[in-house]
Amino acid sequence: MIRHQVIQWLEDNLPQPRVAHILRVEQTAAQLAETHQLNVETAAQAGLLHDLAKYFPPQRLLAMARTEGLVITAVDEANPRLLHADVSAIVARDQFQVEQPEILAAVANHTLGQPGMSPLSCVVFLADSLEPGRGNSPELETIREVARQDLHQAIWMTCDRSLNQLLKTQKSIHPRMVLTRNWALALAKVQKSDNPSKQPISA
Numbered sequence: 615m616i617r618h619q620v621i622q623w624l625e626d627n628l629p630q631p632r633v634a635h636i637l638r639v640e641q642t643a644a645q646l647a648e649t650h651q652l653n654v655e656t657a658a659q660a661g662l663l664h665d666l667a668k669y670f671p672p673q674r675l676l677a678m679a680r681t682e683g684l685v686i687t688a689v690d691e692a693n694p695r696l697l698h699a700d701v702s703a704i705v706a707r708d709q710f711q712v713e714q715p716e717i718l719a720a721v722a723n724h725t726l727g728q729p730g731m732s733p734l735s736c737v738v739f740l741a742d743s744l745e746p747g748r749g750n751s752p753e754l755e756t757i758r759e760v761a762r763q764d765l766h767q768a769i770w771m772t773c774d775r776s777l778n779q780l781l782k783t784q785k786s787i788h789p790r791m792v793l794t795r796n797w798a799l800a801l802a803k804v805q806k807s808d809n810p811s812k813q814p815i816s817a
Contacts, residue, residue, distance in 0.1 A: 620662055620710060628669055635747055636665050643741035649762050652733055660720035660738045663712065667701035675701050689788045696788055699725040727769065727794030736765040743772045766805065769798035 624633045640661035647657030667675065672694035679686055679697045682704055690696050703722040706712040720738040723731050727739050740761050748754060753775060761768035773795035780787050 617659075617662065623709070624666070628665070632665060632668060635745065636662060638745040638747050639664060639738070639741045642745040643738050646737045646741055646761060646765075647734070650733060650737065650765065652737060656714070656717060657720075657734060657737050657741075659712075660717045660724075660734060661741055663706040663710070663717070663721050664702060664724045664738055664742060665698070666705040666709070666721075667698045670698065670701060678704055687789065689786045692786060696725065699723065726788050726790040727773065727798075728790065729793050729797035731794075733765060736769055740765065740768055740772060743776075744768075764802060764805065766798045767802040770795050770802060773798065 621633075621637075624636060628636075640658050643661035644654045644658040646652075647654045667678075670678075675694045675697040676686065676691070678701045679690070682700075684697070684700055686697070700722045702724075703718045706721055707718060712718060716732055716734050719728075719732065720735040722728075723735040724738045724742045728735065731739070740757075744754065744758050744761060757768055757771050757775070760771060773791055776791065777787060777795065
């Protein structure tokens with residue numbers, strides 16, 4: 615993958631504010647990866663690729679997902695834009711010849727997550743929600759602090775934040791996000807019990 619080619623493609627296919635968001639996610643993912651002793655270059659690449667299909671029309675998202683054999687839920691059918699993460703991984707593979715399974719999984723998992731996802735996927739999932747352009751509310755600042763210490767606690771807190779917003783606005787909730795939240799919550803609790811001195815940070 616050649617970074618400047620990806621950026622050129624993004625600038626040709628996405629509005630500038632979205633490109634700016636993607637570049638912030640790239641940087642935030644790299645910073646989180648460094649904090650957690652992960653491969654910084656790999657995290658940055660996944661961050662740069664995460665929203666390739668963000669502005670694909672709904673029918674194109676559905677068609678590509680069906681061709682790929684992806685599981686499409688009733689929630690996806692009602693809101694195909696939820697498929698943009700999975701389809702972005704397809705575009706990364708086909709358009710930019712990205713073959714590393716961990717990068718493709720991190721791109722596919724950045725919106726809804728996935729139980730059992732890798733630390734790289736956790737980093738990109740969090741970078742998308744916590745990059746500086748998302749604001750600086752006390753809640754977000756707390757989750758950013760948590761993310762530097764415990765990826766799984768930060769994930770369930772991020773999921774809870776998203777789920778609360780969906781409930782308030784009476785929008786459908788994708789079952790995958792619930793599964794991701796429960797997985798991250800359980801893992802954070804296990805890690806706490808294994809290390810009692812590590813107290814969770816509350817919002």
